[in-house]
Amino acid sequence: MKPGSASEKNGRASLSRHRSVWEMRSDGWIGLVDDLSRLAILPPEHPERERRLAHVRAIVEQLAPVESYWAFPGGRVFSELAQWIERDELARAHQAARRIHRVLAARTYRHDVNTLDSDNELPSQIETDSERQAQLARPYFEVLIVDEMSASEEDALRRRVQRKRNAEDDFIFDVVVVPSFEDALIATLVNFNLQAVVIRHGFPFRSVNHNDMLRRFLDGMDEGIEKMAEFERGPLLGRQIAQIRPELDLYLVTDVNVEAIAAQVGEVFKRIFFGEEDHIELYSSIMKGVGERHRTPFFNALRDYAKQPTGVFHALPLARGKSIMNSNWIGDLAQFYGMNLFMAETSATSGGLDSLLDPVGPLKTAQEYAARAFGARRTYFATNGTSTCNKIVVQALVRPDDIVLVDRNCHKSHHYGLVLAGAQVAYLDSYPLDQYSMYGAVPIRHIKQTLLDFRRAGTLDRVRMVLLTNCTFDGIVYDVERVMMECLAIKPDLVFLWDEAWFAFARCHPIYRQRTGMASAARLCETLKDPAYAKRHAAFSEGFDWDDEQRVLDTRLLPDPAKTRVRVYATHSTHKTLTALRQGSMIHVWDQDFKDKAEEAFHEAYMTHTSTSPNYQILASLDVGRRQVELEGYELIQRQLELAMSLREQVLHHPLLKRYFRFLRVSDVVPTEYRESGVESYYNDENGWNNLEAAWRTDEFALDPTRATLTIGATGMDGDTFKNKELMDRYGIQINKTSRNTVLFMTNIGTTRSAVAYLIEVLVKIARDVDQRISDMSAIERRIHEKRVRSLTLEQPPLPDFSSFHFAFRGRSVEGRAGTRDGDIRSAFFLSYDDANCEYIDMAEAAKAIQAGRDLVSALFVIPYPPGFPILVPGQVISAEILQFMAALDVREIHGFRPELGFRIFNDAALSRAAQATAARAALALSGRAAQPQEKDGEIKAAATTTPAEAARASSTTRSEE
Structure with a gap:
């Protein structure tokens, strides 16, 4: 076949549709086996033969460089297969390709090193318990060797590794050899089996592979590396691999001054060896390194405890399963769960176990390992979910009357945590997506403006924390490092709490990792220590007018490295996106001042919750x-x-599905002004994943593609109906996030191709049903349906911003009456406990009262589901816009609102008393005296007298200034 022939181009076109090299590899082997099976029986003169042979060669051309980055089947074996095809030994090639594909699909190469040596038919999966136990008992991994080697040298290395295997080893590994800097980076990104990298002395920069799909991994590579001396490339390669996949163990084997290199880059490499003098030690080091990550100290301790004979003479009749085994009625519980669950049930903290509240043994070690895995300085486990984690962090770091900047749409645990902490809350508004009844995230400009407002009011010193959700339920992700840098430029001692309940998985992937709280904190620390950054900051700050607020807002700010402290906390719902039982969560800490300013308070908060x-x-x-x-x-x-x-x-290109459904792209949920890259869709056939990577590097907000929000308004069904009546009741598909005209599907690490295929099948069935219903409608029914569709797609109620706190709940922030946004939700929250302070008002009466000029102030959190954010918080003024939004909602579940009664609001007498106390505090603060208001039986007693009229005027003045 001539290069560039029509047949070859068609073959390449069929492969170019793949979104990734892994999909191409999987489908490539399927296509190769299929084509070879047909070619093996076609006569030489058959007209289809040349076309299929061209397609086989195109597949081989695509697969050859990819297979060189895996130990199985490996470049050498694949090269032999390619030679059989070129020699027209197609029957032999088909048999070999079929066997290789079966081994790859079954992953039997992971526990049987001789999978290609037998002529027997291979199973399509691991079918026997012994095979499964072999794989579990001795997990398999691969080691990348970066070195120029001949084929014979590579074979000799592999034989040497195999000879070192011992039946007592905990793992087995094979080696992959690549000859260049570029090949090493590609292999690191392509090969999932890698657990260690050995970088040898001296190797070229350029790869000989020119596969377009693989070259995309190298976009942005510094061409200057090619001009470096070969002995300098090893340490640099190690640093780059550590950034891409920090979990890998790195080893350097060098022939130059090993002691000097160890001093320079020792923190990157697990060990540095001189030449070949310690190849036995290298083998042992590799096994030990993987063993350290494989070790699960607390799980092992609990498993060992379950095997011990124990007499239980304290709490938990369920311990050791005794209350079940002695029962005539509940034995089915053990049958359902299995006895190991109950054998491990205990309240003991001895016998090899540990105390969560004061860990000194395996739990302490497990948390240290978790800190290493997630890039934190310290990590704490929690068994009460991230709701508890959030409250722990807030209580530990926030004191009464501290001001906290909070995304109003954050999880309700933050709102309640701030109530308990007694914080002054300044709610931040996310940008609205009215057409989808959802919010995005809080723009950095809005956060900066809020900080500047407090600076102007003279209360910036009281601003303690910025609390944001990363990523949001709908998948909007912040540029975390930029947010922290610009905020710290205004207030260098700010603490950041990033609620990453839905983002725990992000640490595992280089694209996601860069926008996590822990990775950003580590990177920011390194930046601030860099002398080059100090010079950059000096140039930036020279002549910069910090009093020019417009310039501050328009400029990408840089914090002062001499003053800035990096204090970052992240909470993870590990159970939501990774493997953990429900309510299993973690708190990750990167706080330079933890020991001096937070440790004791953190431990007390941890004990509390x-x-x-x-x-x-x-x-x-x-x-x-x-x-x-x-x-x-x-x-x-x-x-x-x-x-x-x-x-x-699939939905985008299906002719029926795209009539009723559409998955939102990044351009739908991130407005243009927040997309510096200009990227509208993260994937296309021309650029592959490059759009995703470019956008995640530069844009203020990015979209997590695994959060797939489907618009369904064209079906005439709202999100709640679609979720419950269609997906759940009819097809057993579970989701938990909807808006008025969207439903959210989330893939996770447990999602399979079969599950995705089933979902597509279900969507097709629903679309056909809708099609059938519409075709059967009468003219009147069709007009009703069209009106419903128009309502869901074009007539969404505008999402309301946070209105304001009533003057009565402005707390100390009324000092100077400079129009800051903060309020005291704690006093409002507890004031509502006394029914004498509250009344109810329905929607119609509320509208008339607002029009007449009365302040209606919510006594409760009011949270519609969907969209699931608090429309009202205690102490917030009910605005006409909020009423309009509430009236347009067609959802059944609204927490804090009783349809038969209406809104629970504070009555005028309670507001008057609260306003008097607030005005008194303001007056005392302005006169330099301290006020001590007292609470009794839900009524706030003022320390000084202010008439209701004066309080009302003060309230009016404050709102007008806002």
């Missing part, structure tokens, strides 16, 4: 989930990402 009887099974699952993150997290997240993109592409 953590159960003294934590569930050990949850803790063990967190330990095992951490192991999975370090050993196969990258593979699982990449697969999750690909399945999400596959789902999106």
Whole structure:
């Protein structure tokens, strides 16, 4: 076949549709086996033969460089297969390709090193318990060797590694040899089996592979590396691999001054060896390094405890399963769960176990391993979900009257945590997406403006924390490092709490990782220590007018490295996106001042909110989930990402589905002004994933592609109906996020291609049903349906911004009456406990009262589901816009609102008393005296007298200034 022939071009075109090299590899082997099976029986003169042979050669051309980055089948074996095809030994090639594909699909190469040596038919999966136990008992991994080697040298190396295998080894590994700097980076990104990299002395920069799909991994590579001396490339390669996949163990083998190199880059490499003098030690080091990540100290301790004979003479009749085994009626519980669950049930903290509240043994070690895995300085486990984690962090860091900047649409646990902490809350508004009845995220400009407002008011010193959700339920992700840098430029001691409940998985993937709280904190710390940054900051600050607020807002700010402290906390719902039992969560800390300013308070808050009887099974699952993150997290997240993109592409191109459904793209949920890259869709056939990577590097907000929001308004069904009556009741598909005209599908590490196929099948069935219903409608029914569709697609109620806190709940922020946004939700929250302070008002009466000029102030959190954010918080003024939004909602579930009664609001007498207390505090503060208001029986007693008229005037003045 001549290069560039029509047949070859067609073959390449059929492969170019793949979204990733992994999908291409999988489908390539399927196509190769299929074509070879047909070619093996076609006569030479058959007209279809040349076309299929051209397609086979195109597949081989695509697969050859990819297979060179895996130990199985490996470049040498694949090269032999390609030679059989070129020699027209197609029957032999088909048999070999079929066997290789079966081994790859079954992954039997992971526990049987001789899978290609037998002539027997291979099973399509691991079918026997012994085979499965072999794989579990001795997990398999691959080691990347970066060195120029001949084929014979590579074979000799592989034989040497195999000879070192011992039946007592905990793992087995094979080697992959690549000859260049570029090949090493590609292999690191392509090969999921890698657990260690050995970088040898001296190798070229350029790869000889020119596969377009593989070259995309190298976009942005610094061409200057090619001019470096070969002995300098090893340490640089190690640093780059550590940034891409920090979980890998790196080893350097060099022939130059090993001591000097160890001093310079020792923190990157696990060990540095001189030449070949310690090849036995290198083998042992590799095994030990993987063993450290594989070790699960608490899970192992709990498993060992379950095997011990124990007499229980304290709490928990369920311990050791005794209350079940002695029962005539509840034996089915053990049958359902299995006895190991109950054998491990205990309230003991001895016998090899540990205390969550004061860990000194395996739990302490497990949390240290988790900190390593997630890039934190310290990590704490929680068994009460991220709701508890959020309250712990807030209580530990926020004191009464501290001001906290909070995304109004954050999880309700933050609102309640701030009530308990007694914070002054300044709610931030996310940009609205009215057409989809959802919010995006809080623009950095809005956060900066809020900080400047406090500076102008003279209360910036009281601003303690910025609390944001990353990523949001709908998948909007912040540029975390930029947010922190610009905020710290205005107030260098700010604390950041990033609620990453839905983003725990992000650590595993290089694209996601850069926008996590912990990775950004580490990077920011390194930046601030860099002398080059100090010079950059000096140039920036010279002549910069900090009093020019417009310039401050329009400029990308740089914090002062001499003053800035990096204090970052992140909370993870590990159970939501990684492997852990429900309520298993973690708190990650990167706080330079933790020891001096937070440790004692943190431990007290942890004691306050953590159960003294934590569930050990949850803790063990967190330990095992951490192991999975370090050993196969990258593979699982990449697969999750690909399945999400596959789902999106199927709906986009299906002729029936695209009539009623559409998955939102980044351009739909991130407005143009926040997309510096200009990228509208993260994937296309021309650029592959490059759009995704470019946008995540530069844009203020990015979209997590694994959050697939489907618009359904064209069906005439709202989100709640679609979720419950169609997806759940009819087809058993579970989701938990809807808006008025959208439903959210999330892929996760447990999602399979079969699950995605089933979802597509269900969507097709629903679309056909809708099609059939519309075709059967009468003219009147059709007009009703069209009106419903128009309402869902074109007539969405505008999402209301946060109105304001009533003057009565402005607390100390009324000092100077400078129009800051903060309020005291704690006093409002507890004031509502006394029914004498409250009344109810329905929607119609509320509208008339607002029009007449009365201040209606909510006594409760009011949260419609969907969209699931608080429309009102205690102490907030009910605005006409909020009423309009509430009236337009067609959802059944609204927490804090009783349809038969209406809104629970504060009556005028309660507001008057509260306003008097607030005005008194303001007066005393302005005169330099301290006020001490007292609370009794839900009524706030003022320390000084202010008439209701004066309070009303003060309230009016404050709102007008806002």
